[in-house]
Amino acid sequence: MNKAAEGRFDDIVPCTSCCLCFDAWSRTEPIYCQVNARAGRELELNIIPARQQKKVFVVGGGPGGVEAARVAGLRGHKVTLFEKSKRLGGALNAAGGPSVKDGVGYFRDYLIKQMRKEGIEIRLSTEVDNAIIEKERPDAVIVAIGATPIIPAIPGVTGKNVVIAADVMAGMKSVGNKVVIGGGGMVGCELADFLHEEKGKTDITILEMLPKVAIDVGPTLRWVVRKRLDEFKIKIKTNARVSEITAEGVKSVCGGATEVFEADTVVIAVGYEPSKKLVREIEGKAGVSVETVGDCDKIARIAEAVESGFRAALKL
Numbered sequence: 001m002n003k004a005a006e007g008r009f010d011d012i013v014p015c016t017s018c019c020l021c022f023d024a025w026s027r028t029e030p031i032y033c034q035v036n037a038r039a040g041r042e043l044e045l046n047i048i049p050a051r052q053q054k055k056v057f058v059v060g061g062g063p064g065g066v067e068a069a070r071v072a073g074l075r076g077h078k079v080t081l082f083e084k085s086k087r088l089g090g091a092l093n094a095a096g097g098p099s100v101k102d103g104v105g106y107f108r109d110y111l112i113k114q115m116r117k118e119g120i121e122i123r124l125s126t127e128v129d130n131a132i133i134e135k136e137r138p139d140a141v142i143v144a145i146g147a148t149p150i151i152p153a154i155p156g157v158t159g160k161n162v163v164i165a166a167d168v169m170a171g172m173k174s175v176g177n178k179v180v181i182g183g184g185g186m187v188g189c190e191l192a193d194f195l196h197e198e199k200g201k202t203d204i205t206i207l208e209m210l211p212k213v214a215i216d217v218g219p220t221l222r223w224v225v226r227k228r229l230d231e232f233k234i235k236i237k238t239n240a241r242v243s244e245i246t247a248e249g250v251k252s253v254c255g256g257a258t259e260v261f262e263a264d265t266v267v268i269a270v271g272y273e274p275s276k277k278l279v280r281e282i283e284g285k286a287g288v289s290v291e292t293v294g295d296c297d298k299i300a301r302i303a304e305a306v307e308s309g310f311r312a313a314l315k316l
């Protein structure tokens with residue numbers, strides 16, 4: 001309210017409507033917020049000036065890296081943030097794709113603006129490797145390079161009709177009229193919603209190995225996700241393991257029998273694994289402290305990336 005009264009609207013962190021705070025309440029856990037690491041931990045997580053200014057490299061321009069750079073800058077360190085693509089935001093650029101999740105996009109823009117205010121040097125289109133670290137010799141490196149999509153080792157997965165969910169959400173890949181999505185977690189379900197509502201697709205099937213879809217969505221929002229899939233007449237097949245992809249579609253083992261699901265495009269949405277290569281290359285180098293934050297440490301969500309970025313910057 002004070003920020004609004006002072007006209008500082010850019011400094012107000014936007015709520016993403018993720019409902020993680022409601023999930024925490026429903027489990028009688030302490031208050032928690034996806035976009036504000038300090039919420040409920042105001043006495044523990046204080047931004048205090050650093051005793052000694054350090055040359056800090058933050059690698060990765062997703063929420064973990066941007067938050068780490070912002071907080072390190074606020075503490076008085078000399079920070080450079082590197083991003084290998086042309087754009088900051090990391091996986092938030094895909095996560096904020098559907099219009100129902102525009103709050104994620106507002107949060108991304110807020111975070112980047114706040115980081116820029118701290119005078120952080122930003123180097124886009126720069127993929128950091130060991131050679132850059134050896135040449136420029138920072139005191140500390142915060143690695144926030146995110147995760148890599150898991151590509152299951154099944155016949156046909158490298159076919160021309162196969163794309164990755166995040167590439168579709170980010171607008172980098174398109175799909176045909178008949179779509180089969182392999183994987184019914186949060187990403188697979190959101191993709192189905194997005195393809196129906198924003199791309200007008202009417203023939204979408206989700207194949208999920210587990211007995212339920214959207215199990216990684218919190219209880220406050222899960223029913224909304226399910227209700228929309230039902231309203232949009234998205235076909236859902238659970239206990240269904242994708243066994244082969246062909247030019248015609250997907251073969252799936254469902255309760256012991258093999259079924260064929262026709263598709264123009266097959267979208268892979270079976271999860272992510274942490275990107276570890278850079279950490280392995282630079283860890284243990286004399287004089288350089290290394291911290292990993294966000295999905296490259298452990299696959300989680302925006303909340304964990306933001307909190308771990310905040311905490312890593314407090315350790316410097």
Ligand SMILES: Cc1cc2nc3c(=O)[nH]c(=O)nc-3n(C[C@H](O)[C@H](O)[C@H](O)COP(=O)(O)OP(=O)(O)OC[C@H]3O[C@@H](n4cnc5c(N)ncnc54)[C@H](O)[C@@H]3O)c2cc1C
Binds near residue numbers: 082165293296300303
């Ligand atoms: C489609 C989709 C939907 C999602 N929806 C949600 C959701 O609703 N709620 C939620 O909580 N989470 C969601 N997530 C997950 C969430 O986006 C991630 O957990 C979060 O973005 C992780 O942040 P990060 O900073 O660790 O990594 P990322 O956001 O992945 O950012 C890593 C960045 O590092 C860069 N990079 C990689 N290697 C290098 C290098 N060597 N040098 C320089 N830069 C490098 C990458 O280009 C990237 O920009 C979703 C993810 C996807 C893909």
Ligand code: SF4
Binds near residue numbers: 014016032033034035
């Ligand atoms: S946890 Fe999510 S819904 Fe709750 S206040 Fe924070 S951003 Fe908003």
